[in-house]
Amino acid sequence: MTPLLLQRLDQLEMLMRDHQHWQTTPPSASALASSQPFCLDTLEPLEWLQWVLIPRMRALIAARQPLPQNFAVAPYFEVALASSTPGHAALLRCLTQLDALFSDETS
Template sequence: MDPRILDIADHLLLIERELHLQGWWSDESPSVEALSSTVPFAVDTMAFDQWLQWIFLPRMKEILERGLPLPNASGILVMAETVYVDRPEESRQLRKLLAEFDQLINPSA
């Protein structure tokens, strides 16, 4: 088993918790069309917070639960820095968690 699995699982929970704390968690799922976007981060159909909740977290959890190969790289912080440029304080903890996630996925970075 990849030694990063437990740390990554912990980080996914922390990211989910931070989305809840910031009020960026939604009880209402985006449409099937929105969820079907093939554009990176689904920027054409949903907000970054929604992408984290409805696409990123479920996909990463599935990868961990099914023992699938981890992604070779993650650049999620770059997107978060762009999205939250106008909310630096509010998004500070989430960006920190996403930076740590990137480091876990890219251990040599």
């Protein structure tokens, strides 16, 4: 699963870059220290993807650590992303494909 997971993370980053959602300046340390799911209280949904999900997943893979189980982020983004968000459909499709890697792992 690791090569496909890395491919999905790269695809997600590329989509975010293509639609100008990728930021050059990281959020503050306190924003990243949120204890809320998806950092709801401190980050926008796409910020969470860039600054939390993607780097943490890559770090787990690099360190050969166990990957999360019962992983699903697409349902949150189906609600959190406005349909007018540039790249909306492609982002949701990519996140659904990412989630599928984990549901396939547990089935």
